[in-house]
Structures are given as C-alpha cells and as structure tokens.
Amino acid sequence: MSGGPSVRQRVLGWFHERPTATAWALLAPGGLFLLVFFVAPLVIMFGYSFMERGLYGGVEAGFTLEHYAAFFQPLYLTILLRTVVMAVSTTLICLALGYPVAYTIARAGRFKNALLFLVILPFWTSFLVRTFAMIFLMRDSGLINSLLVKAGLVEEGITMLYTPFAVMAGLVYGFLPFMILPIYSSLEKLDLTLLEAAEILGAPPRARFFRVVLPLSMPGVVAGSLLVFIPALGSFLSSDLLGGAKQILVGNLIQNQFTSARNWPFGSAASFVMMVLVVIAVGIYLRVRDADEAREA
Amino acid sequence: MSHRPPAWVLAIVAAVYVFLHAPLLVLVVFSFNESKYSVEWTGFTLHWYQRLLERHDIVDGLVRSVAVGLSSTALSTVFGTLMALALARHRFRGRSFVEALLYVPIVTPEIVVGISLLILYVLLGWPLGLTSITIAHVAFNISFVTVVVHARLQGMDGSLEEAAMILGADEITAFWRVTVPQLWPGILSGAMLAFTMSFDDYVITSFVSGTGSQTLPIVVYTMVRKNIEPSINAISTIVLVVTTVMLIVSDRLSRDKPLSAD
Structure with a gap:
C-alpha cells in the first residue's frame, strides 16, 4: 500500500480524466432499467400490432395490417x-x-x-x-x-x-x-x-x-x-x-x-x-x- | 398588491376549491356513519374501521402495497438520484438522448405502460406477482424522482463541493460530506412522491399482478365494483390520511433551503 496511489485514488483519477464516462456510469443503472422495462416493451408492443392473433391470447408470427x-x-x-x-x-x-x-x-x-x-x-x-x-x-x-x-x-x-x-x-x-x-x-x-x-x-x-x-x-x-x-x-x-x-x-x-x-x-x-x-x-x-x-x- | 382579481374570478376560485375538497370531506365524514345504506346521518361509529381489520383481503393488500411501495421507492430513488447528479453536475455527449428517455415515462398513458409490460413479461415467461409489480413501479417512478432531485440540485451551489475538494477532500468524500447532506431533502421528497405513486397505482398494477398478488388499490377497485359500502369510505380515509401526512412532510422538506457559499 505504501508508495503509489491507492486503488480509490486511481479509480477516482481515471474517472476525473473522463467526464463523459463518469456521467454514463451514473446514468447506467437507471438508463438501462428504463431501456429494458419501458422502451423495449413499447417497441415489442409496436411489433405485436402487426402480428396475427393467437388463439388463447398472445400472438402468432406473421405480418398483417x-x-x-x-x-x-x-x-x-x-x-x-x-x-x-x-x-x-x-x-x-x-x-x-x-x-x-x-x-x-x-x-x-x-x-x-x-x-x-x-x-x-x-x-x-x-x-x-x-x-x-x-x-x-x-x-x-x-x-x-x-x-x-x-x-x-x-x-x-x-x-x-x-x-x-x-x-x-x-x-x-x-x-x-x-x-x-x-x-x-x-x-x-x-x-x-x-x-x-x-x-x-x-x-x-x-x-x-x-x-x-x-x-x-x-x-x-x-x-x-x-x-x-x-x-x-x-x-x-x-x-x-x-x-x-x-x-x-x-x-x-x-x-x-x-x-x-x-x-x-x-x-x-x-x-x-x-x-x-x-x-x-x-x-x-x-x-x-x-x-x-x-x-x- | 394593487391588481386584486375581480369578484367573479374569486367566485370561480371558491367554487373550484369546494369542488376539489368537498367530495373527499364527505367521503371521510360518512366513514363514521352508522347507517350502512343511507346517506342520512344516523350516528357516529368506528364499526367500519373494525370491519377492515376482519377482512383478510384488505389487510393482505395493504401489506403487499407497503412492501411493493418500499422496495420500488428504494430502487427508483437510487436510480433517479444518480441520473439527476449526472444531468446537473456533468457535461457529456448524448444528453438530449437521456433527457428524451426520461420524458417517455412522463408522457406515456398508464394503460399503454401496463399492457406493454404485460406483453414483455408473457414473452419472457416471467410469472406475474409482487416482483413484476415492483419492476413496473420502478419503471414509471425513475423519471419523477430524477425531475424532483434535479430541481433541488439546480438550486444548490456547486462551489461548495469545489471548496471541499480544494481543501483536500476527494470526489467521494465531497459527495458524502457536502452534496448528500444538502441534497437530502430533495432525495426524500422524490422518494415520497415515488412511494405515493406506487401505493396509489391501480391501472398499471392491474395488468401486471397475478392471482394472489392483489395490492390495496386492486382490492379497493373490486370492492367499488361489487357494491358500495361504508368500509370503502373507511379504507379511503386511511389512504387519504397517509397521503396527506406524506405530503406535509415532503412540503416541509422542500422549504428548507440549501446552503449557499455567499
């Protein structure tokens, strides 16, 4: 531990030189959550609107307007x-x-x-x-x-x-x-x-x-x-x-x-x-x- | 102030305040009324509150709502606070993309949120239950927490953090010792908004809850559909009291102004 900078200092130093990386590290958890559980479902829903109706709910593959x-x-x-x-x-x-x-x-x-x-x-x-x-x-x-x-x-x-x-x-x-x-x-x-x-x-x-x-x-x-x-x-x-x-x-x-x-x-x-x-x-x-x-x- | 609104404007204002509050007051008053069927006042009773305790579906629903509310609030508060910090304190590329991403949950109608999540869960083969409800609540709450915390951060003076770092604190120490203590009221009021929205949500929850995971609003909805009885007034009164207390606390917190370096 003596001599060089500690792990904490090195990690902070790395982020300090890369402001965009810092911002994205803060944004990642919430941003990914929103992409997976908010945006992706909307995209899938859009895709479903062109598919065939499944017999018991759900959909069957195909494309229709x-x-x-x-x-x-x-x-x-x-x-x-x-x-x-x-x-x-x-x-x-x-x-x-x-x-x-x-x-x-x-x-x-x-x-x-x-x-x-x-x-x-x-x-x-x-x-x-x-x-x-x-x-x-x-x-x-x-x-x-x-x-x-x-x-x-x-x-x-x-x-x-x-x-x-x-x-x-x-x-x-x-x-x-x-x-x-x-x-x-x-x-x-x-x-x-x-x-x-x-x-x-x-x-x-x-x-x-x-x-x-x-x-x-x-x-x-x-x-x-x-x-x-x-x-x-x-x-x-x-x-x-x-x-x-x-x-x-x-x-x-x-x-x-x-x-x-x-x-x-x-x-x-x-x-x-x-x-x-x-x-x-x-x-x-x-x-x-x-x-x-x-x-x- | 010299420009006092004219009398007809004040009349509309008074009517609006009556319209906003009288229905809820009536609801509360009649939760203490003895008569089951009539809107005649027949005497004071706490009977309808006692009845609530006897009903397992209500008690279970309440417990589930609190559990979902606490866990979804914890997650969305952490996610939202981190996003607000990035937006308020950092310059980065892709900002407009992130801002657009945060607007999507605010403008999407609840029913669309509910069905699109239902589609996702069914597609992935995930069971519907308390986890699926919690995820849904986190998804719609992140943006609201971010907006509230971001507003607080904008009113805060960034130079205090700089001063701490000049005096030798590193980023993490400055964050815990300077940023968090000042940001705390913003984080708490964001969390309370998130809890209230989770606790109250019917529409989205109705699509992503399975049998055996009915939260309180789902139970109340079923009661309202079945028949109108004073127990609904009683449970509504409890919900109103909880909401009002949360709002008062949140209001107090937001009035406590952040420090400034001046």
Missing part, C-alpha cells in the same frame, strides 16, 4: 372520436376553471402557500379514491340526490352516474390540479413591472390581461393542457366506474382486448394509435415552448 384496418372501421372510429372529444373538452374545462385559480394563487400574498397546498393535496391523492368520492356523491341514492329531494327541487333523484356527464366530471376532478400547477408557476415568474408599465401607458384591465398576462403565461397553459390531455386520452378508470359500459373510450377498448377479448395484436394497434396522438400533442407542446424560448432570447 388487418388490425389497423379494423381499427379504422366506423365502430372503432366512433370510440376514437368520442375519446378525443372527451379529452379535448376535459382540457378546455380544466383550463377555464384552472386559469382563474392559478391567477389568484399567484397574487394571493401571504395565503399563497396555503392555497397552493390545497391544490397539491388532491394531486397527490389516489385517483381511485377520488373516483369513488364522485360515485358516492352522484349515485342515485347518493348525497347530491338526497339533498336535492330534501330541498324539494326534484321529486325523485336524477340519474347522474353512468352518463357522459359523470365521466366528464370525474376526469375534470381528477386532472384539474395538473392544469393549475404549471400555469401558476409561469404566472409566478411574471414580471409585475410590465403590468405597471401597461397601466401607466393607459391600457385598461382587459387589455392588460389579454396583451400582457395571457401571452406571458402561454408556456404554463400549454404545459398544463398537455398534462391534462394525455391522461384524459388514456383514461379508462373514469369511464369504467362512472360511465358504466355505455361510454367506452379507447382505454376501455384496449383493456378489453387484453382481458376478455384476448386480441392482443388489435389491442396493441389501438395503443399505438393512442401513442401517435400523444406524440402529436407533445410535438405541439415542444413547438410552442421553443418558439417562446426563442422570443425570450
């Missing part, structure tokens, strides 16, 4: 269209409700942290528990109906559960915090002197909002929309529990192919179509973000 052809039949296109409409409307409703909340939190002064905490709390809360809370309120013998009857507003309970309204309410309830948080963080960074400048130059409140605040909060709006749109597009728990069997979405269709219908290649094709929509949404997000960064620079 029939699953994609089948998906673009009117029956499934209706489901796809319903899913996209549902995801887009969820996003818009979340934006309409979430923007005022983010705006208010950003200028709430000493209540800021408390108000923010109350948005983050449901964001951390189990989606299943929150969906159950919706069922508990909306079912025929639920609290809303019992209150309505007691107040004499309706003769007997109105049906809310197992309607498109219930699914929509569940999705908005589930994803609203995803919209509020990114908008809040871009509004918080907003330079208030810009607003004062606009006011001094005579801009009325409406113009100050639409010409100054809204454009500067666009990165948050787009990020929030992406964070709501993607899970809404893939959702199946809400339609499953709140929509009954009536309002099936692409998520339910996919789940069904891997459970009772046992048509894995078709389910894979449907998943891949969903991923294409996700990639388009991410592409839009990146374009807006890059345009915004270019403008700032």
Whole structure:
C-alpha cells in the first residue's frame, strides 16, 4: 500500500480524466432499467400490432395490417372520436376553471402557500379514491340526490352516474390540479413591472390581461393542457366506474382486448394509435415552448 | 398588491376549491356513519374501521402495497438520484438522448405502460406477482424522482463541493460530506412522491399482478365494483390520511433551503 496511489485514488483519477464516462456510469443503472422495462416493451408492443392473433391470447408470427384496418372501421372510429372529444373538452374545462385559480394563487400574498397546498393535496391523492368520492356523491341514492329531494327541487333523484356527464366530471376532478400547477408557476415568474408599465401607458384591465398576462403565461397553459390531455386520452378508470359500459373510450377498448377479448395484436394497434396522438400533442407542446424560448432570447 | 382579481374570478376560485375538497370531506365524514345504506346521518361509529381489520383481503393488500411501495421507492430513488447528479453536475455527449428517455415515462398513458409490460413479461415467461409489480413501479417512478432531485440540485451551489475538494477532500468524500447532506431533502421528497405513486397505482398494477398478488388499490377497485359500502369510505380515509401526512412532510422538506457559499 505504501508508495503509489491507492486503488480509490486511481479509480477516482481515471474517472476525473473522463467526464463523459463518469456521467454514463451514473446514468447506467437507471438508463438501462428504463431501456429494458419501458422502451423495449413499447417497441415489442409496436411489433405485436402487426402480428396475427393467437388463439388463447398472445400472438402468432406473421405480418398483417388487418388490425389497423379494423381499427379504422366506423365502430372503432366512433370510440376514437368520442375519446378525443372527451379529452379535448376535459382540457378546455380544466383550463377555464384552472386559469382563474392559478391567477389568484399567484397574487394571493401571504395565503399563497396555503392555497397552493390545497391544490397539491388532491394531486397527490389516489385517483381511485377520488373516483369513488364522485360515485358516492352522484349515485342515485347518493348525497347530491338526497339533498336535492330534501330541498324539494326534484321529486325523485336524477340519474347522474353512468352518463357522459359523470365521466366528464370525474376526469375534470381528477386532472384539474395538473392544469393549475404549471400555469401558476409561469404566472409566478411574471414580471409585475410590465403590468405597471401597461397601466401607466393607459391600457385598461382587459387589455392588460389579454396583451400582457395571457401571452406571458402561454408556456404554463400549454404545459398544463398537455398534462391534462394525455391522461384524459388514456383514461379508462373514469369511464369504467362512472360511465358504466355505455361510454367506452379507447382505454376501455384496449383493456378489453387484453382481458376478455384476448386480441392482443388489435389491442396493441389501438395503443399505438393512442401513442401517435400523444406524440402529436407533445410535438405541439415542444413547438410552442421553443418558439417562446426563442422570443425570450 | 394593487391588481386584486375581480369578484367573479374569486367566485370561480371558491367554487373550484369546494369542488376539489368537498367530495373527499364527505367521503371521510360518512366513514363514521352508522347507517350502512343511507346517506342520512344516523350516528357516529368506528364499526367500519373494525370491519377492515376482519377482512383478510384488505389487510393482505395493504401489506403487499407497503412492501411493493418500499422496495420500488428504494430502487427508483437510487436510480433517479444518480441520473439527476449526472444531468446537473456533468457535461457529456448524448444528453438530449437521456433527457428524451426520461420524458417517455412522463408522457406515456398508464394503460399503454401496463399492457406493454404485460406483453414483455408473457414473452419472457416471467410469472406475474409482487416482483413484476415492483419492476413496473420502478419503471414509471425513475423519471419523477430524477425531475424532483434535479430541481433541488439546480438550486444548490456547486462551489461548495469545489471548496471541499480544494481543501483536500476527494470526489467521494465531497459527495458524502457536502452534496448528500444538502441534497437530502430533495432525495426524500422524490422518494415520497415515488412511494405515493406506487401505493396509489391501480391501472398499471392491474395488468401486471397475478392471482394472489392483489395490492390495496386492486382490492379497493373490486370492492367499488361489487357494491358500495361504508368500509370503502373507511379504507379511503386511511389512504387519504397517509397521503396527506406524506405530503406535509415532503412540503416541509422542500422549504428548507440549501446552503449557499455567499
């Protein structure tokens, strides 16, 4: 041990001279895990979507486009269209409700942290528990109906559960915090002197909002929309529990192919179509973000 | 502040807060209600909580969820922290590839994650059980831990590590004595986020769990499908309390600001 540098010093010295090797050594465990258990399964799923259907689930070798052809039949296109409409409307409703909340939190002064905490709390809360809370309120013998009857507003309970309204309410309830948080963080960074400048130059409140605040909060709006749109597009728990069997979405269709219908290649094709929509949404997000960064620079 | 939001905006905000919290409050209140079927308040009881202890499926599910949650959190926290260190403290080629790789789990819908992993397990002939669930949870948690720890590292002053090394510490000593003590709150809040997401996950788990490995969310889902009874309110209340405590601790940790060399 005496004389030359110790093993520890030699190893550290080796890494010190090779910064890229150091970085990759740190990245390797997590990176390999993600490649094997996240990326590879997606690639295999893509491959499965071109294979023949196996008799008892699974696939048989071969190459066919029939699953994609089948998906673009009117029956499934209706489901796809319903899913996209549902995801887009969820996003818009979340934006309409979430923007005022983010705006208010950003200028709430000493209540800021408390108000923010109350948005983050449901964001951390189990989606299943929150969906159950919706069922508990909306079912025929639920609290809303019992209150309505007691107040004499309706003769007997109105049906809310197992309607498109219930699914929509569940999705908005589930994803609203995803919209509020990114908008809040871009509004918080907003330079208030810009607003004062606009006011001094005579801009009325409406113009100050639409010409100054809204454009500067666009990165948050787009990020929030992406964070709501993607899970809404893939959702199946809400339609499953709140929509009954009536309002099936692409998520339910996919789940069904891997459970009772046992048509894995078709389910894979449907998943891949969903991923294409996700990639388009991410592409839009990146374009807006890059345009915004270019403008700032 | 001079620009107070107009009254109609405040009305929307108030409505949103009621919308976000009233359903959960109602859920909690009725977990203490005596009546099994009605939403009339008939009296206070802890009966539904006692019932939970009698049900083996719930207790077993809870134990499995905690086991999967702890092991997947440990793995994803180590992996994610190392990746965050590489991204924040090192220059290297292939950075954009790594960043893209970390974004994939954040943008992929859960159902797609679940079925693609199911396909992998079946293809490899791996049995579905607690191991397959744990691997799935690590896979979707690594990115979230990396993002949280990376944010903390960016707020930290790298010159403290340099100072330690000028004073004679080597990389490993500087890492354990300087970086880790400051980074600790970030690592813990990343770990808590990971545990919460693992503990709550239904969608992905439902595809990669076999018979005999039902975690708590799977058991709760089955109960909700079967019939609505106050025991579900009770178990939901417990889940809510656990989540709230985790969030409060994580929030405290993130407020404790890192040191700076100034």
